[in-house]
Amino acid sequence: xxxxxxxxxxxxxxxxxxxxxxxxxxxIAGMLIAMxxxxxxxxxxxxxxxxxxxxxxxxxxxxxxTPLILTGLAAAVAFRARLWNIGAEGQFYFGAIAAAAASxxxxxxxxxxxxxxxxxxFGALAGMALLLVPLxxxxxxxxxxxxxxxxxxxxxxxxxxxxxxxxxxxxxxxGWPQSEAVADAARLPKLIARSRVHIGLVIxxxxxxxxxxxxxxxxFGLQSRAAGLNPAGAIFxxxxxxxxxxxxxxISGGFAGLAGAxxxxxxxxxxxxxxxxxxxxxxxxxxxxxxxNPLGVVLAxxxxxxxxxxxDGMSRSMGIPTYIADVTVAxxxxxxxxxxxxxxxxxxx
Amino acid sequence: xxxxxxxxxxxxxxxxxxxxxTPLILGTLGALxxxxxxVLNLGIExxxxxxxxxxxxxxxxxxxxxxxxxxxxxxxxxxxxxHSLLTVTLGLSQHVSGLGVTLFASSFSYYVFRLLxxxxxxxxxxxxxxxxxxxxxxxxxxxxxxxxxxxxxTYLAILIxxxxxxxxxxxPVGLAIRMVGENPHAAEAxxxxxxxxxxxxxxxxxALMATxxxxxxxxxxxxxxxxxxxxxxxxxxxxxxxxxxxxERALLGALLFAFFDAFQLRLQTALSGVVPYQIFxxxxxILSIAALAVMARRARVxxxxxxxxxxxxx
Numbered sequence: 001x002x003x004x005x006x007x008x009x010x011x012x013x014x015x016x017x018x019x020x021x022x023x024x025x026x027x028i029a030g031m032l033i034a035m036x037x038x039x040x041x042x043x044x045x046x047x048x049x050x051x052x053x054x055x056x057x058x059x060x061x062x063x064x065x066t067p068l069i070l071t072g073l074a075a076a077v078a079f080r081a082r083l084w085n086i087g088a089e090g091q092f093y094f095g096a097i098a099a100a101a102a103s104x105x106x107x108x109x110x111x112x113x114x115x116x117x118x119x120x121x122f123g124a125l126a127g128m129a130l131l132l133v134p135l136x137x138x139x140x141x142x143x144x145x146x147x148x149x150x151x152x153x154x155x156x157x158x159x160x161x162x163x164x165x166x167x168x169x170x171x172x173x174x175g176w177p178q179s180e181a182v183a184d185a186a187r188l189p190k191l192i193a194r195s196r197v198h199i200g201l202v203i204x205x206x207x208x209x210x211x212x213x214x215x216x217x218x219x220f221g222l223q224s225r226a227a228g229l230n231p232a233g234a235i236f237x238x239x240x241x242x243x244x245x246x247x248x249x250x251i252s253g254g255f256a257g258l259a260g261a262x263x264x265x266x267x268x269x270x271x272x273x274x275x276x277x278x279x280x281x282x283x284x285x286x287x288x289x290x291x292x293n294p295l296g297v298v299l300a301x302x303x304x305x306x307x308x309x310x311x312d313g314m315s316r317s318m319g320i321p322t323y324i325a326d327v328t329v330a331x332x333x334x335x336x337x338x339x340x341x342x343x344x345x346x347x348x349x
Numbered sequence: 350x351x352x353x354x355x356x357x358x359x360x361x362x363x364x365x366x367x368x369x370x371t372p373l374i375l376g377t378l379g380a381l382x383x384x385x386x387x388v389l390n391l392g393i394e395x396x397x398x399x400x401x402x403x404x405x406x407x408x409x410x411x412x413x414x415x416x417x418x419x420x421x422x423x424x425x426x427x428x429x430x431x432h433s434l435l436t437v438t439l440g441l442s443q444h445v446s447g448l449g450v451t452l453f454a455s456s457f458s459y460y461v462f463r464l465l466x467x468x469x470x471x472x473x474x475x476x477x478x479x480x481x482x483x484x485x486x487x488x489x490x491x492x493x494x495x496x497x498x499x500x501x502x503t504y505l506a507i508l509i510x511x512x513x514x515x516x517x518x519x520x521p522v523g524l525a526i527r528m529v530g531e532n533p534h535a536a537e538a539x540x541x542x543x544x545x546x547x548x549x550x551x552x553x554x555x556a557l558m559a560t561x562x563x564x565x566x567x568x569x570x571x572x573x574x575x576x577x578x579x580x581x582x583x584x585x586x587x588x589x590x591x592x593x594x595x596x597e598r599a600l601l602g603a604l605l606f607a608f609f610d611a612f613q614l615r616l617q618t619a620l621s622g623v624v625p626y627q628i629f630x631x632x633x634x635i636l637s638i639a640a641l642a643v644m645a646r647r648a649r650v651x652x653x654x655x656x657x658x659x660x661x662x663x
Contacts (some may be wrong), residue, residue, distance in 0.1 A: 003439075032457075036464050084444050107482065133638075142646040146391065146444055147590075150583045151634045162627035284448060321463035326456030334435070334449045341439050 003345040013343050018289050018296070021339040022303065025332035029324060050313025051306040059195040060215050063267060067092070067276070068301035069204035070259035071283025074127075076251035076292045080215065082228040083245055087134065087149030088256035089280025091127035094270070095257025097160045098126035100271045101168055103182035112185045113211055119186055120261055129256020130156060131249045133344040137243055153280070161273050170270060178325045179271035188266040198266035204298075207255070211294035224248050256265070256280060277308070278326075283284035285333040291340060304329055356409075356615045363495035365614070367503050370607035372397070374506045375561030376585035377592065377599045378513050379425075379554040384589055385517060386550035387530040387653040388436055391447025393558050393580030395454030396428045400559025402458035405566035405573040406465065406477045406547025409636055418502065418563050428454055429552035437547045440657025449583070459575050478502060478568040500568045502560075507600065509557070514596035530651035533658040543658045558582070575650060580634065587637035591647040602640075609636055 030040040051061045071088045078085040099119040107115050130152060138144035153270075165177040188198040215221035223244045226234040235241050259279065286304055290296030295329055311325030356362055357514045383390040390396075402420035428450055435446035458504055466473060478500035482488075494554055504625040518522035525546055528536040533543035561581075588606060592598035610633050617629040 003549065029531050032460065086448065101618050137638075137642050137645070141642060141645045144590075146642060147583055147586050151587065151637050152578045154634045155631045158627040158631045161623045165627075166625055202535060248621075281452065284445075285452065321460050323456050323460040323463060327460050328452065330449060330456050332430075332453035334446075334453060337435060337441050337446060337449060338439065341441060 002349040004007075006344060006346055009343050013209050014291075017339045017343055018336060020301070021289070021336035022332050024335040024339070025168070025328055027330050028335075029328040032324065032327060033049055033320055035320075036320050037088030038320055039187045043318055046314035046317060047307070047310030049310075051310035053313075055195070057309060057313065059192060059197045061305045062197050063202055064202050064305035064309055065301045066198075066200045066266070067259045067279045068282055068286050068304050069201075069208060069298055070255050070262065071279045072286030072290065072297040072301050073204075073208055073283075073294060074252045074259070075283045076290060076294060076297050077211060077215075077224075077255065077289035078248055080228050080292050081224040081245060081248040081288055083138075083232070083248050083252065084144075084151055085131060085134075085197050085249065085252045085256075086146050086284065087152050087253075087280070088223035088259075088283045089155035089276060089278065091130050091253050091256035092260035092263070092276050092280050093160045094130055094156050095123035096271050096275055097163060097168070097260075099123040099186075099255070099261035100179045100264050101163075102278065103186040103265075104168070104180040104305065108183035108186070110185065112189075112259060114184050116188065116265065119182070119265060120258055123261025124258045125227070125255035126252040127255070127260070128250045129194050130257075131253040135246060135249045138333060139245065150187060157273060160271065164271055164273070168271075181270040186265050187269065188262065196267060197246075198262075200262040200266040203262065211251075215294060220244070220247065239269040239274040251253050256283070282329060285329050288333050289336050291336075315326055352619050355563055356612065359615075360491050360494040362611050362615060363609040364498065366604060366607045367496065367499050368607075370603045371506045371611050372561040372564045372569070372581055373585060373588065373603040373606060374510055374600055375557050376566065376582060376586040377603050378510055378584050378596060379557030379561065379597060380653045381589045381592065381594060381599050382513065382517075382526070382554035382557065383551045384654055385525045385530045385594060385651055387533065387651055387656065387658070388547055388551050389443040389447060389655050390429075390432055390450075390551060390554060390558075391444060391586065392428055392432050392450030392555065393447075393585055394426050394456060394580070395451035395458075396555050396558045397562030397565075397582045398455040399428065399458045399579045400425050400562030401566045401577060402462050404559075404563030404574050405475060406462070408567060409473060410467070415565055416476055417567050418539075418560055421559045421563035422556040425556040425562075425625065426552045428559070429555030432555065433548045433551045436657065437544055437551070440659055443655050455578075462573060462575075471511075472572040472574060474571040475567070477571045480517060502543070502564050502568050506561075510596055510600040514600075517596055517599045527651075529658075530653055533656075537660070547658070558585075561585075584633060584637045587641050591640040591644045591650050593644065594651060606633070606636065606640075609633070
């Protein structure tokens with residue numbers, strides 16, 4: 001048995017890929033649910049109703065999807081250029097704490113219309129800043145950025161934990177380590193009345209559309225794809241590889257930092273070390289499920305959010321550990337990798 | 350200053366160095382073996398987590414400690430098969446596949462643990478490996494309590510490091526592994542099957558990683574809790590670069606690293622209240638990044654690392 005590269009990829013196959021991958025992942029997750037002694041179909045039904053069954057759960061799913069779209073974009077943009085930014089988790093926290101600190105100490109008195117965009121910029125800049133060292137090490141010493149960005153996640157989360165237990169600690173929090181709250185003017189307006197859904201969702205979707213246009217219609221988009229497909233060939237045909245990677249990294253880190261800022265301004269109002277249930281890492285899965293397509297990221301983020309919110313509800317009523325959501329999401333990444341492979345290759349006996 | 354000297358002169362520090370180094374030695378050797386055959390295995394963080402969980406679970410359910418280690422190694426090998434399927438058979442991106450394996454292995458560990466171990470206020474514990482005092486050597490002043498009263502897996506890890514160095518650098522099997530990692534096409538021309546060599550290396554390497562994880566729950570601590578691996582896997586990946594892909598240097602690198610870690614732990618207690626504890630906890634990660642930056646230029650990377658091998662395709 002050997003594999004042969006396909007001459008062209010049928011569109012139907014490309015569209016069916018993520019769907020098949022998710023079905024595969026759900027089938028394996030189903031075995032794990034059965035292993036726990038629970039009826040599988042009922043469990044799936046409970047996940048679905050847990051995510052969409054009521055107004056509350058639907059809005060909760062949309063809230064969860066918002067940061068996932070942004071961290072998914074962060075990974076998708078970077079991976080397209082083969083820049084392995086796995087540091088979105090740390091960048092998320094750094095963006096969140098930057099926005100919280102700036103609102104509490106710098107621009108807290110400013111009116112919403114001015115303060116919110118400024119805080120977005122702070123969050124994005126914080127995310128970008130974290131990529132500077134890994135990027136420099138990669139370009140100057142060819143150090144693999146996967147390991148440096150991963151290790152930085154731990155450093156940043158400890159740093160944030162130090163800040164919210166020290167200089168940025170909220171004195172009114174009864175001794176709990178949490179940051180001072182953002183100013184009321186910095187809270188994001190609600191998108192849906194009487195819910196927690198905020199305008200961050202619209203911003204995230206607009207950014208996904210923008211990225212789609214940038215990647216498919218601009219010179220930079222072409223250059224970043226070229227950098228990923230064939231770095232040597234890209235240099236040969238005049239692509240400024242270093243500069244392209246720097247811009248890609250700044251966009252990627254910016255998205256992840258912005259995700260943190262939006263989360264703290266839109267949902268919680270202050271930073272704790274459990275602000276993110278692994279949004280940075282889930283973003284990697286979201287990006288791969290979307291096959292690195294920015295518009296696909298929105299759908300993939302929605303799927304991931306459904307799994308997490310739905311599994312919460314399902315686990316409460318059926319006694320299956322909530323970790324089943326993480327397992328399913330991780331499995332869908334692996335099965336997506338395999339499915340994408342079979343859109344590019346066929347089996348030859 | 351005297352406080353520093355006191356810390357350095359305590360046998361407890363040096364005993365802790367070996368204890369902290371053990372999972373790092375095993376993990377680094379595992380990652381090194383995979384990479385020497387040309388496969389980067391970023392599944393390490395998840396594989397260590399799974400090893401820690403399954404080894405502990407086996408002992409919790411009545412197996413003896415050595416069986417626990419074996420169960421962990423076997424489970425690690427299975428994840429090695431998964432990683433090989435993705436990266437060797439299909440030739441997929443080793444970065445993304447490895448991250449996928451890590452995400453799956455760690456979330457699966459937590460799932461199984463939650464499912465099989467009831468939630469309790471105090472985490473259930475097992476009776477871990479006890480230190481073994483090596484006769485006569487352990488009664489030496491200072492050196493005895495520092496180096497010769499460790500638990501059995503620590504001695505085993507050092508033995509494995511020596512054996513692996515011998516295997517890789519002095520035997521035909523080691524030569525085959527190194528050849529496949531440098532130039533699989535040339536290896537195939539010599540009658541070596543690159544796919545089989547990579548499968549074998551990744552499976553054995555993953556088994557070592559899982560054993561390193563199991564050390565955490567069976568010797569260093571006596572219970573399992575989520576996120577207990579705490580990035581040790583990623584540190585191992587950095588240590589492989591630091592060791593320039595050489596097993597004997599991996600042993601030294603892990604020991605050096607563990608020394609800094611043990612030292613910061615004691616400094617943390619000495620300076621508590623003056624400096625936030627988070628600063629000390631950051632040190633291992635920052636050191637790893639620094640080690641990568643310093644060594645990356647000098648290190649000799651296996652030339653075929655991260656290049657999938659497909660017969661007849663270049």
